[in-house]
Amino acid sequence: MSFMASREISTRREKPRLLLLTHYYPSHRGGVEIVAGQLATRLADCYDIHWLAADCDPPPDISGITCIPQRAWNGLEKHGLPWPIWSLRNWWRLKKTIAESDILHIHDFIYPAHLLAIPLAKILGKPVVLTQHIGDIEYRNPALRNILKTINRSFGRWMLGISSQVVFISPRVKAGFEAYTRFTSPPLYWPNGVDSRVFTPSPFPTNRNQLRESHGLDPTKPALLFVGRFVERKGLPLLRQMVEMRPNWQWCFAGWGPLDPSTWQQPNVFVWEGRQGASLATLYQLADFLVLPSHGEGFPLVIQESLACGTPVIVSEETAAGGPALPGCMTPIVHTPKNPDPAHWISVIEHRLNTDKQAECRRLCAEKAKQNWCWDTLATNYKKLLAGLLND
Template sequence: MHILMVSHFFESHLGGIERVAGHLSRQMIAQGAELTWAASAQDRAPVDIPALALPCVNPTEKLTGLPMPIPGPGGMAALWRAVGRCDAVVVHDALYVTSILALVMARMRGRRVVLIQHIAGIPFASSVMRWVMGLANAMVTRPMLWAADRLVFISDTVRRDLIGDPARRDYALLFNGVDGEVFTHIGPAAQRLPEGKRRVLFVGRFVEKKGLSILRAAAAMRPDISFLLAGAGPIRPASWGLANVHDLGPQKPAQLAALYRSADCLLLPSVGEGYPLVIQEAMACGLPVICGAPTDRADPEAGQFLRGVPVDLSDPDGSAARVVAMLDAPCLTLPERAQMAAWAAGRYSWAAMARAIMGLMAG
């Protein structure tokens, strides 16, 4: 089977969806599939996966933090040819132009499509952006969901938001995997900061929807806590002027695992999420997690370990106060952390997810 994997960026862009596409591509190749990964040429393509880099423009990311690579005529032609060479297409998230083009081309050429939906609506602080997002989901996302041959959700909260409860169409709920050789509670930890403060870790893109304004307000409220931010993006935490905020920049997987093992808590006060991969990785490393509600219910069985807090991007101070109160609440004990790590290691598998998706394509 020749599979065409389509995402908006390659994993070097450092986003969660792209990382999922990379993991699935490697697993499908390992399981015998012939695969090509198509994405915007804006970022470096992987060297170990056959890749099709599409020439695109991306005018919205710097302005709004919302990435939207748009292929030009050459990119569209290349994507058309790639769809024609494949047996099935795996599309990541419905709203991206690359996804829309891939699904339309696949329908025109009679190729089977599996759509993996990662997120639903994003409650931006701007009422205009909220309106645009709602309109886009109504006019694009939902028709895309119905046009795909098979539909996969990586989060039950996203599933409920987009196709209701009970669901209005067939779907598969498949959670992202975790690299168990890297993300484990047994292994080296990152060196602690010399001041010996509690360490709260954030991992993700430095963009509005990830709750950076809430992190900034929480750090200002609690100078006794060190806030470690791993990632990159248009927002610059170093410009906040807060001595307890440490911008670590992008981290490799082994570095992230060491940070998970050395921190006291993962804090992800984001909105509009599906089930961020960093939450699953932190769990596998035994790190307690505080995240924006309702992300804590993305995997109904994981709710026993996760703590969700209501966050509102239009009220960063109020949201930060709720986050700080959660930080001061009793945490998981060491035996409970070990139990969580073992549970996550057994539940989240890239190989199992890839196998299930390939089964949907064959069916």
């Protein structure tokens, strides 16, 4: 299909067609795809959205959005690389889909289909908004670490450079790419939102004890929470060491992945799978702290969700740098993935557990979350951006 023919089709539609590309659908439960779903839901009133992602999980049923799962091989994820590879037939279809679209919104450049889509869109004259979530990752494996750095500085520099507009969710990731990328337009920093109607503090302090009891926990013992994929870069090996060092603390895990804490055979470990929305919010509400010793991330959505529920966060200094400074709400810890120090993490957690200002801290966390993050505000920004690119 020619460029002029695709333009004629677009003028006959009531709404412009937006092609949305992510590696997975939200049911995969990763932060990137959840963010994409939240934004798409709010953009559907202005755009005819066609959402392409790997068929590893069921697509969402959202009014105004047509999901088209792409057959893919996902064998690398069990090795810590969430990198689905579409079948060749679907790659050929991608060109036709781009030609029939008016504008593209892509989340992270690094996935195979995205690496093809961005230059194809450039050739076909379609504007591309690229939301970049992650940058370099300090994998313990030096080969993986160096491969990713090479990809970011070669393909990444090219993909970000030819995109019509790049939006970063983290100032740390933005600064990293700015060091070696010449952008078409000045890059933007727009943090993700959080749904404060779902992720909200427990109404009464006594409810936290009731929540713990209903989840099989002892209300008198500390409860530490981790939410995310059970993989090395999220800090699971370090968390395992801490679990063994403090058997009297209750360690709660919500997620999935190859480093499953349920295999550790520790009586103080509690694991939940498939939690999202309100059922996940209850875990944030019952916890004393969210503990996240991760590296190589932008600014994980779970931090924002936890704070919105009034639960303070103890996180690696690198990950904390992806968001605003929130004294009293987010405690950053110097963390070297290649040489972690579980005793230091334990010391910081103990100090925070012994503070006498827990209630005040939880109130402040929820207030800061409301002040800093809102999906509706973010969606409005994207609507203005997309409309401006279409009108150019």
